[in-house]
Amino acid sequence: MKVTISPSALKGDILAPASKSSMQRACAAGLVAAKRSVVYNPGHSNDDIAAMGIIQSLGAIIEKGNEGLVIDSTGFSPAAEVAFMNGDQGGAINCGESGLSIRMFTPLAALTSNKITINGEGSLVTRPMDFFDEILPQIGVTVESNGGKLPLVIQGPLQPKNITIDGSLSSQFLTGLLLAYAVAPFEGDSVSIKVNNLKSKPYIDLTLDVMKKFGLKVPENKNYEEFVFHKDAPATETTSNYTVEGDWSGGAFLLVAGAIAGNISVRGLSMSSTQADKKITEALMAANAGIAIDAKAIQLHQTEMNAFEFDATDCPDLFPPLVALAAYCNGVTKIKGVSRLAHKESDRGITLQEEFGKMGLKVDLDGDLMYVHGGNGLKGTLVHSRHDHRIAMACAVAALRAEGDTTIEEAYAVNKSYPDFYDHIKTLGARVKGGIDLSALKEGFKG
Ligand SMILES: O=C(O)C1=C[C@@H](OP(=O)(O)O)[C@@H](O)[C@H](O)C1
Numbered sequence: 001m002k003v004t005i006s007p008s009a010l011k012g013d014i015l016a017p018a019s020k021s022s023m024q025r026a027c028a029a030g031l032v033a034a035k036r037s038v039v040y041n042p043g044h045s046n047d048d049i050a051a052m053g054i055i056q057s058l059g060a061i062i063e064k065g066n067e068g069l070v071i072d073s074t075g076f077s078p079a080a081e082v083a084f085m086n087g088d089q090g091g092a093i094n095c096g097e098s099g100l101s102i103r104m105f106t107p108l109a110a111l112t113s114n115k116i117t118i119n120g121e122g123s124l125v126t127r128p129m130d131f132f133d134e135i136l137p138q139i140g141v142t143v144e145s146n147g148g149k150l151p152l153v154i155q156g157p158l159q160p161k162n163i164t165i166d167g168s169l170s171s172q173f174l175t176g177l178l179l180a181y182a183v184a185p186f187e188g189d190s191v192s193i194k195v196n197n198l199k200s201k202p203y204i205d206l207t208l209d210v211m212k213k214f215g216l217k218v219p220e221n222k223n224y225e226e227f228v229f230h231k232d233a234p235a236t237e238t239t240s241n242y243t244v245e246g247d248w249s250g251g252a253f254l255l256v257a258g259a260i261a262g263n264i265s266v267r268g269l270s271m272s273s274t275q276a277d278k279k280i281t282e283a284l285m286a287a288n289a290g291i292a293i294d295a296k297a298i299q300l301h302q303t304e305m306n307a308f309e310f311d312a313t314d315c316p317d318l319f320p321p322l323v324a325l326a327a328y329c330n331g332v333t334k335i336k337g338v339s340r341l342a343h344k345e346s347d348r349g350i351t352l353q354e355e356f357g358k359m360g361l362k363v364d365l366d367g368d369l370m371y372v373h374g375g376n377g378l379k380g381t382l383v384h385s386r387h388d389h390r391i392a393m394a395c396a397v398a399a400l401r402a403e404g405d406t407t408i409e410e411a412y413a414v415n416k417s418y419p420d421f422y423d424h425i426k427t428l429g430a431r432v433k434g435g436i437d438l439s440a441l442k443e444g445f446k447g
């Protein structure tokens with residue numbers, strides 16, 4: 001599916017989408033909390049749909065209520081055999097294309113004593129999972145993988161032990177282990193996970209926040225180097241309601257669109273969120289963008305902007321919107337953290353260089369650094385999402401002020417995180433042709 005974006009001036013206000021990081025965690029916490037929880041503002045991206053499917057496979061019952069989703073996981077119990085709900089799939093779960101889902105739900109599936117095959121689709125089949133080959137056997141789980149890639153076949157039950165893991169490739173493995181350790185029985189007074197070189201730390205804050213809100217046992221966080229679970233830790237909040245946060249990762253594209261081509265207002269992004277990508281506001285300020293933040297909304301308007309320096313090591317998903325922003329900033333913008341991009345839906349440092357290169361933007365890569373030579377204008381042309389949702393959205397946003405039309409091939413990649421993206425920018429006045437019939441997707445999930 002191709003989408004063509006013509007140069008446009010944006011105007012009006014828009015509500016940011018639901019965060020898939022928050023929604024997928026809510027599904028995971030809802031599963032292991034073994035109770036009835038209500039999740040408000042649920043997302044409907046492909047990654048969210050994958051997470052809902054996984055917890056249903058693992059025995060949770062999801063009902064779609066008027067205001068939110070009811071997750072009933074009273075039948076889930078660590079160390080027990082789970083009655084698989086997905087009929088002919090037997091002991092199998094499918095994580096779609098979601099890196100977070102496979103890395104978070106594999107340790108949770110291993111809480112049961114079932115033999116389970118874990119699979120995925122698209123770019124996920126090439127993303128590294130060898131972490132599991134090394135770590136799961138240390139905690140009582142047998143694992144077979146395809147040379148560190150999918151499919152995985154695991155069998156628990158997982159038994160928490162003191163372990164040391166590497167956090168440099170992704171924080172997502174730690175997210176899964178923290179959720180699993182929170183509910184699995186362990187010997188002794190405490191058990192800990194030591195982590196070397198943890199990256200994407202704010203995502204762990206989000207995990208701990210969701211665990212707390214679902215009343216799970218929350219570990220002591222020793223400076224992101226060790227997480228200690230104490231047996232006698234007091235119970236945390238025991239509410240049964242969780243509201244999925246507005247998405248700073250998808251919202252970053254709206255904010256950048258406003259700074260490039262707008263006079264818009266974005267609602268639903270909380271400054272008190274722990275989401276890593278809240279840092280986009282710092283980049284916009286460093287670029288001298290027209291931004292004003294108040295309690296209800298973030299206002300953006302187009303103005304002359306300057307090149308800036310930014311460290312995206314702990315918020316790697318900001319690279320694509322940052323490149324779109326930097327393209328319209330005068331001078332050379334320097335962004336650190338390129339090494340975090342190699343194993344996303346595409347090798348994003350190179351993909352950004354190549355696709356934005358087609359629009360006439362010079363992007364240099366030098367080890368962990370990216371240099372974006374901005375301020376010279378972009379030309380509309382044919383670009384390709386490379387099956388990467390964030391590349392499609394970055395090109396679409398950059399196209400709003402390019403000279404001439406930009407056509408994005410495989411533009412539907414946005415469904416992974418932000419299926420309403422083209423509708424939303426259209427609402428703001430973007431001239432978008434082609435696109436996706438979202439009605440089928442929105443109805444796709446039946447509780
Ligand atoms: O936990 C999460 O929700 C995510 C963590 C980040 O991954 P890494 O920890 O691999 O950087 C991020 O890039 C990904 O899109 C979502």
Ligand SMILES: C=C(OP(=O)(O)O)C(=O)O
Nearest residue numbers: 097098099100317344345
């Ligand atoms: C890399 C991403 O997600 P995940 O790792 O969960 O697939 C992303 O959303 O950009």
